Amino acid sequence: MSPNAEFPDNDDFALLSAAARGDGTAFEHLVHKYSVRLVGFLYRFTGERSAAEDLSQETFLKLYKNAASFRPEAKFTTLLYSIAAHTALDAKRRTKARPFLSGLFHRDETGEAREIDFPDNAATTPLEILDRAETGARVQKALSALPEQQRMALLLKVYEDRPYSEIAEILGVTVPAVESLLFRARQNLRTGLSELILK
Amino acid sequence: MDTCNEIKKRLSMLLDGELRPDEESAIETHLATCQHCREELAALKNTDAALRALDTMEPSPFFESRVFNAVRAQTAKPQRLLWLPLGATAAMLIFIMANAAVFAASLPPEMRGEIAKKAATQLASPDSIMNPVALAKFCYGCEHYMCDCLTRAGRPHICMCKDCKMKKMIMENNNGK
Numbered sequence: 001m002s003p004n005a006e007f008p009d010n011d012d013f014a015l016l017s018a019a020a021r022g023d024g025t026a027f028e029h030l031v032h033k034y035s036v037r038l039v040g041f042l043y044r045f046t047g048e049r050s051a052a053e054d055l056s057q058e059t060f061l062k063l064y065k066n067a068a069s070f071r072p073e074a075k076f077t078t079l080l081y082s083i084a085a086h087t088a089l090d091a092k093r094r095t096k097a098r099p100f101l102s103g104l105f106h107r108d109e110t111g112e113a114r115e116i117d118f119p120d121n122a123a124t125t126p127l128e129i130l131d132r133a134e135t136g137a138r139v140q141k142a143l144s145a146l147p148e149q150q151r152m153a154l155l156l157k158v159y160e161d162r163p164y165s166e167i168a169e170i171l172g173v174t175v176p177a178v179e180s181l182l183f184r185a186r187q188n189l190r191t192g193l194s195e196l197i198l199k
Numbered sequence: 200m201d202t203c204n205e206i207k208k209r210l211s212m213l214l215d216g217e218l219r220p221d222e223e224s225a226i227e228t229h230l231a232t233c234q235h236c237r238e239e240l241a242a243l244k245n246t247d248a249a250l251r252a253l254d255t256m257e258p259s260p261f262f263e264s265r266v267f268n269a270v271r272a273q274t275a276k277p278q279r280l281l282w283l284p285l286g287a288t289a290a291m292l293i294f295i296m297a298n299a300a301v302f303a304a305s306l307p308p309e310m311r312g313e314i315a316k317k318a319a320t321q322l323a324s325p326d327s328i329m330n331p332v333a334l335a336k337f338c339y340g341c342e343h344y345m346c347d348c349l350t351r352a353g354r355p356h357i358c359m360c361k362d363c364k365m366k367k368m369i370m371e372n373n374n375g376k
Contacts, residue, residue: 024270031266039258044250053262060266061273139249157215158250164217183211190246 012076020067027067031060034077038084044155045088047144055091059084074169081160082170085152092148142192150185153178203229203236210240214247 012033018026038059043052062083063070070079143151149171156167164178171178206229212218213226230237 024267027270028263028267031263035258035263035266039262040255043256044253049256049259052256053258053265056258056262057266057269061269064270065273136253139253143250143253154250158247164215179212179217182215183208186211186243186246189250190242193246193249 013070013072016063016067016070016076019064027064030063034080035060038080041081041155041159042084042088044140044143044159045151046092047140051091055084055088058087058091062087075166078166078169081156081162082172085156085170086172089148089152139193142189145192146185146188149173150181150188153181154185154189157182203233206230206233206236207239210236210243214240214243 012030015026015030019030035056039052039056042055042059043049046052046055059080063080143154146154153167153171156162156170157164162170164175164182167178168175171181173181206226209218209222209226213223218226230240
């Protein structure tokens, strides 16, 4: 489905208003515009494709049901991710936490800590592919083991590159709370990935 | 000068560009001379790098169709729901009238007229139609109908409940005066 040329790409609230008035095409345009990004984000949060799609669908449905009540006082993506975050956090509270594993960086010949080269998308041999898959699985497990709010804050920062003020708005907390969440999330994730740390 | 513990707490904010220029400058100055804090910062950067290296996932080919179908189903729902209250209300009215008939049959003949009149009044009232439960209210658990509305209508003596708590409450109030 191609975007409707009638609506400017940056006027998402206009599309939402049109959807509230019954314009199905406008809402389809919004879904098409954000589905990849939203599903990808929620996939990283849940670690599961089906859960990510279910939560994304629920997010879009909530957006549609309440379309008439939203006002363009903040960025549209803040609104969308706020709905997504609360939907995901509510759902996650009803599921069990998953176990975690794995780790982080090495020392060079001078004793200085250096970054690990994580396998990139150019992995081609079976061993490279397997190595990448195993590393990814470990990182995902460690991420999934974080408390939900820490995980959500970390994903909003690392993947979405949102400023702290926006993360605070999305999660419904204060900026100092976001500072604390991110600090603890990174510390906890680092602990969870500790198998690769400081060899 | 801040200790390493204080600096460590702010490294996350440094990484995210959320420090004031003077704070950032102070931390950079400390990092230049502190290997431990440099290692901490490197570890944080690698934590983020590990996350970014995770594979992403695109939605399945039918995802958008699922969303549109769910929205259409949501839009269609009010039409179906419009019929449910009317059907449920009709069923409740029939139930109530059947039970009222059974109740009336158990009453002495001289009382039936008064109760029938009350029932008709209640049924004629929009509140009763919208809330038939009010018409068929149980008498505080002694399983007789209409004693509540009878009491409210000022005819508590018509209520046939043997142990009607509403009657007791009224009598107690009267005795207390």
